[in-house]
Amino acid sequence: MFSSAAILGTGSFGTALASLIGSRISDVVMIGRDPVTVDSINLAHRNPRYISDIDLPESVRAEIGMNHASLHPLILFCVPTSVTRQAATDLAEAGVPEETVLVSCAKGIERGTGDRMSVILKEVFPNNPVAVLSGPNHAEEIARDLATCAVIGCTNESIACQLQEVFTAPHFRSYTSDDLPGIELGGAIKNVYAIAAGIASGLNLGDNAISALVTRALAEMTRLGVRLGGRVETFAGLSGVGDLIATCFSAHSRNHRVGLALGQGKSLEEAVNALGMVAEGVPNTLSIYEAARDAGVRTPIIDAVHAILYEDMPAAWALSQLLNRDPRPENE
Ligand SMILES: NC(=O)C1=CN([C@@H]2O[C@H](COP(=O)(O)OP(=O)(O)OC[C@H]3O[C@@H](n4cnc5c(N)ncnc54)[C@H](OP(=O)(O)O)[C@@H]3O)[C@@H](O)[C@H]2O)C=CC1
Numbered sequence: 001m002f003s004s005a006a007i008l009g010t011g012s013f014g015t016a017l018a019s020l021i022g023s024r025i026s027d028v029v030m031i032g033r034d035p036v037t038v039d040s041i042n043l044a045h046r047n048p049r050y051i052s053d054i055d056l057p058e059s060v061r062a063e064i065g066m067n068h069a070s071l072h073p074l075i076l077f078c079v080p081t082s083v084t085r086q087a088a089t090d091l092a093e094a095g096v097p098e099e100t101v102l103v104s105c106a107k108g109i110e111r112g113t114g115d116r117m118s119v120i121l122k123e124v125f126p127n128n129p130v131a132v133l134s135g136p137n138h139a140e141e142i143a144r145d146l147a148t149c150a151v152i153g154c155t156n157e158s159i160a161c162q163l164q165e166v167f168t169a170p171h172f173r174s175y176t177s178d179d180l181p182g183i184e185l186g187g188a189i190k191n192v193y194a195i196a197a198g199i200a201s202g203l204n205l206g207d208n209a210i211s212a213l214v215t216r217a218l219a220e221m222t223r224l225g226v227r228l229g230g231r232v233e234t235f236a237g238l239s240g241v242g243d244l245i246a247t248c249f250s251a252h253s254r255n256h257r258v259g260l261a262l263g264q265g266k267s268l269e270e271a272v273n274a275l276g277m278v279a280e281g282v283p284n285t286l287s288i289y290e291a292a293r294d295a296g297v298r299t300p301i302i303d304a305v306h307a308i309l310y311e312d313m314p315a316a317w318a319l320s321q322l323l324n325r326d327p328r329p330e331n332e
C-alpha cells in the first residue's frame with residue numbers, strides 16, 4: 001500500500017477521490033491554486049467550492065505548488081485534460097522519482113495531437129509507471145459513499161493490484177485491465193454523447209429517441225475507439241457502456257447539463273457559464289471530431305454535436321438529420 005498520495009486538482013473529482021482514498025492512506029495532499037479553497041480544506045476539512053457539504057477525512061490536507069506533490073509515491077491527475085500536459089510539465093520540473101506511480105483520472109484527448117492523457121504522462125515521465133482510472137464515477141455520488149465500480153488500466157500487473165487496493169472501499173469496487181487505449185477512449189468519447197443525450201432531453205424528444213441515440217452512440221464509440229487502438233470488449237465494460245449510461249442519463253453529468261441547456265435554447269456560452277465546472281465534452285467534441293476525421297471513421301452523432309456546438313446548426317435540425325441518412329444494416 002502507498003504510504004502517501006498527492007492529488008492534482010481541488011475540483012469535484014479531486015475532492016471525491018480524496019474522500020475515497022483518504023480512508024486508506026494516512027497522508028493525502030490535494031494540490032490546488034485557490035488559497036481560500038486550500039485554507040478551508042486544511043482548517044475546516046471541507047472544500048468550499050466543490051461538493052462543499054461533505055467532510056473530508058482528517059488524513060486529507062491541501063497545498064499550492066507542485067513541489068508539495070513531487071515526493072509522494074502516488075500522484076493522481078484530477079485536472080481538466082486541457083491542462084494535464086502543463087500540470088505534468090510543472091510536476092516534472094519539481095523533480096519526481098522514477099518509481100512514483102502516476103494515475104490519470106481525467107477524461108478526454110488532447111486537441112491537435114489526439115493524445116490520450118496516459119500518452120502525455122509517458123512523454124513527460126518516460127520511466128515512471130503510468131495508469132488510468134475510469135468508469136461510471138460521478139464525483140458527487142462517490143463523495144457520499146454511494147456504490148459504484150471502476151476500472152484501473154495499467155500494463156504492470158503488480159502496480160495494478162496495488163492501485164486496486166487503494167481504490168477499494170465498502171462502496172467502491174475496482175477491476176484491472178491492461179487496455180489503456182480502450183479505457184481512456186471510452187471515457188473521452190462518451191462526453192460528446194452525454195451532450196447529445198442532454199440536447200435530446202432538452203428538446204423533449206422522448207425516451208425512445210434517447211435510448212436509440214445512446215445505443216447507436218455505443219456502436220459509434222466502439223467503431224471509433226477500436227480504430228484508435230482500444231479493444232472491442234473494453235467498450236462493453238465499465239469505462240465504455242458503463243460510463244456512457246452514467247453520463248447520458250444522470251442529472252449529475254456536467255456534459256448532460258450543457259446539452260440540456262442547448263436543447264432548451266441556450267447558447268453554448270450561456271450553458272458553459274451557468275455550469276461553472278469543466279464539461280470535457282465541449283473541448284473534446286473538437287478533439288474527438290478531429291481524431292475521427294484523421295482516422296477516417298464514420299461518426300454521425302459526433303458530427304451532429306460538432307455541428308450544433310461549432311457550426312451554428314440548430315439542435316433540432318442536426319438531431320433530426322441523424323434519422324434521414326442512407327439505410328444501413330445495424331451491425332456494420
Ligand atoms: N466530476 C466528475 O464526476 C468526474 C470527473 N472526471 C474527470 O476529472 C477531470 C477534472 O474534472 P472535475 O474535477 O470534475 O472538474 P471541476 O471543474 O470540478 O474542477 C477542475 C479542477 O481543475 C482545476 N483547474 C482548472 N483549470 C486549471 C488550470 N488552467 N490550471 C490548473 N488547475 C486548473 C480547477 O481549479 P479551480 O478550482 O481553482 O478553478 C479545479 O480544481 C475531468 O477530466 C473530468 O472529466 C472523471 C470522473 C468523474
Ligand SMILES: O=C(CO)COP(=O)(O)O
Nearest residue numbers: 135136137138253254255
Ligand atoms: O465522467 C463522469 C462520470 O463517470 C462525469 O461526467 P461529467 O463530466 O459529464 O459530469
